Amino acid sequence: MANDVSRRDWLKGGSAIAMAMLLGEGANAQNMAVPGFVPTPENPIRLGTNENPYGMSRVARNAIIDMFDTAHLYGRGKYMELIDVLAEMEGAKRENITFSGGSGEILKTLGLITAVEGGSVLTADPTYHDLTRYAGRRGVNIIQVPVDDNMTIDLDAMRAAYTDDVSIIYLVNPNNPLPTIMEKNKLKEFCLEMSQKCLVFIDEAYHEYVQNPDYETMVPLAVANENILVARTASKIHGFAGVRLGIAYGSPTWIGKLREFMTGGTNQLAVAGAAASYKDTETQDFCRRKNQESLAIVYELFDKHNVNYVKSNANFVFFETGQEATEVRQLFRDNGVLVGRPFAPFTTWCRVSMGKPEDMRYFAEVYEKLFT
Numbered sequence: 001m002a003n004d005v006s007r008r009d010w011l012k013g014g015s016a017i018a019m020a021m022l023l024g025e026g027a028n029a030q031n032m033a034v035p036g037f038v039p040t041p042e043n044p045i046r047l048g049t050n051e052n053p054y055g056m057s058r059v060a061r062n063a064i065i066d067m068f069d070t071a072h073l074y075g076r077g078k079y080m081e082l083i084d085v086l087a088e089m090e091g092a093k094r095e096n097i098t099f100s101g102g103s104g105e106i107l108k109t110l111g112l113i114t115a116v117e118g119g120s121v122l123t124a125d126p127t128y129h130d131l132t133r134y135a136g137r138r139g140v141n142i143i144q145v146p147v148d149d150n151m152t153i154d155l156d157a158m159r160a161a162y163t164d165d166v167s168i169i170y171l172v173n174p175n176n177p178l179p180t181i182m183e184k185n186k187l188k189e190f191c192l193e194m195s196q197k198c199l200v201f202i203d204e205a206y207h208e209y210v211q212n213p214d215y216e217t218m219v220p221l222a223v224a225n226e227n228i229l230v231a232r233t234a235s236k237i238h239g240f241a242g243v244r245l246g247i248a249y250g251s252p253t254w255i256g257k258l259r260e261f262m263t264g265g266t267n268q269l270a271v272a273g274a275a276a277s278y279k280d281t282e283t284q285d286f287c288r289r290k291n292q293e294s295l296a297i298v299y300e301l302f303d304k305h306n307v308n309y310v311k312s313n314a315n316f317v318f319f320e321t322g323q324e325a326t327e328v329r330q331l332f333r334d335n336g337v338l339v340g341r342p343f344a345p346f347t348t349w350c351r352v353s354m355g356k357p358e359d360m361r362y363f364a365e366v367y368e369k370l371f372t
């Protein structure tokens with residue numbers, strides 16, 4: 001490296017070569033907006049795991065690069081800065097917040113706590129599987145309550161399914177793979193009532209994508225009550241899926257318990273990037289707008305062909321194919337598109353994540369070729 005250009009300046013320069021080297025060859029080439037990209041079964045468009053196709057914001061990348069200067073030292077780096085950014089954003093105190101290596105670590109830790117301390121997990125079906133799979137493999141009893149006819153988590157049925165043995169109620173809002181939400185007032189009432197009996201844990205992984213007046217975050221309840229906990233993640237709109245940063249909001253008791261049980265935790269680069277990213281509302285607005293553009297393309301396709309689908313409060317759509325999901329997944333893969341895995345009991349439905357609008361136009365072409 002030339003002496004007059006520091007490594008950091010060179011990386012920050014944003015030239016195509018520097019960026020390509022930073023990201024690894026071809027790492028960012030899995031979408032139709034890249035000139036010359038041809039989707040193949042080996043290098044498909046990634047519409048299977050609800051990632052952000054725009055990646056991390058420029059300010060987050062630069063904050064991570066700056067952090068390299070001290071990343072060889074032990075210590076928490078910008079941990080307290082990130083705590084303060086989020087505390088101010090969410091009206092919480094420092095003791096109401098902790099971090100993890102992706103929110104998956106929080107989910108699994110709660111599964112572990114249940115396995116160690118006893119009790120059952122009450123949740124919806126279908127829903128995200130990290131907590132229940134981890135807990136179930138450690139012998140925890142899992143009670144699953146089917147979603148209602150509108151594909152929404154059925155809070156009355158959850159109340160009815162509660163038994164004295166339940167120690168955690170796990171609710172995902174918006175849910176996944178069904179991108180539906182629970183109505184805010186009903187959910188608040190449920191949280192306040194059921195948290196008298198056990199922990200009510202709300203997973204808000206897709207919070208930043210929601211644009212629905214019936215939705216509300218449960219963070220204010222979590223910081224004001226003993227037994228309500230909320231998880232968020234930087235993996236979705238912030239584009240940190242590979243960097244790994246999760247956030248828990250709750251009472252000092254539950255935050256302390258999570259800290260005691262977690263073994264992985266965060267790294268300084270993820271924390272520094274997140275401290276910048278959560279302040280960068282412009283990039284989040286951009287991603288939300290583009291997500292709506294992509295959703296509109298998919299809705300138009302499905303409306304045109306009278307396909308049953310669940311309108312999205314997140315960055316993915318769930319639609320009926322009438323064929324086994326494993327077969328459908330393979331058909332899409334053969335045509336260069338990676339879609340979601342099968343989600344029992346809806347095994348003849350498919351989940352497609354929103355890529356860039358160009359990706360969704362390609363998805364629409366493939367869909368029409370395969371299914372119309």
Ligand SMILES: Cc1ncc(COP(=O)(O)O)c(C=O)c1O
Pocket residue numbers: 049050101102103104105128130172175176203205206232233234235241245246
């Ligand atoms: C509902 C939900 N919760 C949690 C996660 C875990 O995300 P991460 O561990 O990347 O924070 C995901 C990932 O897709 C998810 O969909």
